[in-house]
Amino acid sequence: MAEFDVNILGCGSALPTTRHLATSQIINLRDKLYMIDCGEGTQVQMRRMRIKFSRLNHIFISHLHGDHCFGLPGLLSTLGMLGRNGELVIHGPKEIEDYMRPILAIFCKGLPYEVRFNPVDTYSHALVMEDRSLCVYSIPLKHRIPCCGYLFVEKQKEAHIIREMTDFYQVPIRMLQEIKRGADFITPEGEVVPNARLTRPAIPPKRYAYCSDTAFNPNIIPYIEGVDLLYHEATFAECDAPRAKETFHSTARQAAEIAKQAHVKKLVIGHYSARYEELSILKKEADEIYPGTILGSEGMVISLT
Structure with a gap:
C-alpha cells in the first residue's frame, strides 16, 4: 500500500507535444486518490500507470487554462460508464462550475453519480477540504487569471x-x-x-505543495515552509526570463530559489515549455540554486519518505 505517493501523469505546458502530456497529478495516500489538474490525456495516462479510477473522489483544479482542465469532460464521462455511484467533488475557481455545467448537461446526461463543485478563493490561503486522512489548503499564486496551488497536509497518525x-x-x-x-x-x-x-511516537505527518502556474512569487514561502516535497512550475530557462515575466510563469532558477528560501526537503519541477526538446538546461539552472532538483516526467512516482 502506498503511504504517500505523488504520481505525475503529465508535466507539459499549454502547447501539445509528443514529449509531454498536459498537466495532471494524482496523490495516493494509503489507496485514497486525489487528483490535481486534469489536462488532455489524463485518463489514458491513468490506464498506463494502472491507477484505479474507482478510488478517486476529489479533483483539485488550479485554474481555467485548457492544459489544466480540458481532460475533465472525458474523465467524468468515463467514470459514469464504469458505473461510479459515489459523489465526486471538484474543487477550483468558481468559474469551473460555469465551464462544466453545460458540458455535463449535453454530454453527461444521466450520470449515475453526483458531481459537486466546491468554489475555492484563489486569493487566500484557506482550508479547501478535510477528510480523515488529510487537510488540503489553497496557495494563492500569481498568474494571468485566478489561480491557486494546493498544500496537502497528512493528519497526525496515532502513536x-x-x-x-x-x-x-x-x-x-x-x-x-x-x-x-x-x-x-x-x-x-x-x-x-x-x-x-x-x-x-508515530512517524511525523507528510506535506506536499503543488504550485503551478505562477510567476516568481516569494509570498508563497510561508505557506510551503519545510514541506517534504514541492512541485513548482519551471516553464522557462533563464535565457527566456523576459517571456516568463510576460506570461506570468517561472524559470527553473526561480523555482529553485523558492525551494531554497522555503527550506523544502525535495523539489520537483515541471510544466515545461514546448520550445525545449532537451531539459538538461532547466536541470542545470535549478541545481545551481537547489542541488538535487528532480526533473518531473510522465509516469514518475515520488514517495514522500
Missing part, C-alpha cells in the same frame, strides 16, 4: 503501542485506543503510568 509495556501493566484491550490517542494509564492500585512509557 504505536509498545506491546511489552501494555502487557507488563496489564492494560485492558478496551483502553488501547485511548492510549494510542495520548491517554495515560491508571492501574487498579492508582499508579499513573505515563503515556510515553506505553507508546512510541
Whole structure:
C-alpha cells in the first residue's frame, strides 16, 4: 500500500507535444486518490500507470487554462460508464462550475453519480477540504487569471503501542485506543503510568505543495515552509526570463530559489515549455540554486519518505 505517493501523469505546458502530456497529478495516500489538474490525456495516462479510477473522489483544479482542465469532460464521462455511484467533488475557481455545467448537461446526461463543485478563493490561503486522512489548503499564486496551488497536509497518525509495556501493566484491550490517542494509564492500585512509557511516537505527518502556474512569487514561502516535497512550475530557462515575466510563469532558477528560501526537503519541477526538446538546461539552472532538483516526467512516482 502506498503511504504517500505523488504520481505525475503529465508535466507539459499549454502547447501539445509528443514529449509531454498536459498537466495532471494524482496523490495516493494509503489507496485514497486525489487528483490535481486534469489536462488532455489524463485518463489514458491513468490506464498506463494502472491507477484505479474507482478510488478517486476529489479533483483539485488550479485554474481555467485548457492544459489544466480540458481532460475533465472525458474523465467524468468515463467514470459514469464504469458505473461510479459515489459523489465526486471538484474543487477550483468558481468559474469551473460555469465551464462544466453545460458540458455535463449535453454530454453527461444521466450520470449515475453526483458531481459537486466546491468554489475555492484563489486569493487566500484557506482550508479547501478535510477528510480523515488529510487537510488540503489553497496557495494563492500569481498568474494571468485566478489561480491557486494546493498544500496537502497528512493528519497526525496515532502513536504505536509498545506491546511489552501494555502487557507488563496489564492494560485492558478496551483502553488501547485511548492510549494510542495520548491517554495515560491508571492501574487498579492508582499508579499513573505515563503515556510515553506505553507508546512510541508515530512517524511525523507528510506535506506536499503543488504550485503551478505562477510567476516568481516569494509570498508563497510561508505557506510551503519545510514541506517534504514541492512541485513548482519551471516553464522557462533563464535565457527566456523576459517571456516568463510576460506570461506570468517561472524559470527553473526561480523555482529553485523558492525551494531554497522555503527550506523544502525535495523539489520537483515541471510544466515545461514546448520550445525545449532537451531539459538538461532547466536541470542545470535549478541545481545551481537547489542541488538535487528532480526533473518531473510522465509516469514518475515520488514517495514522500
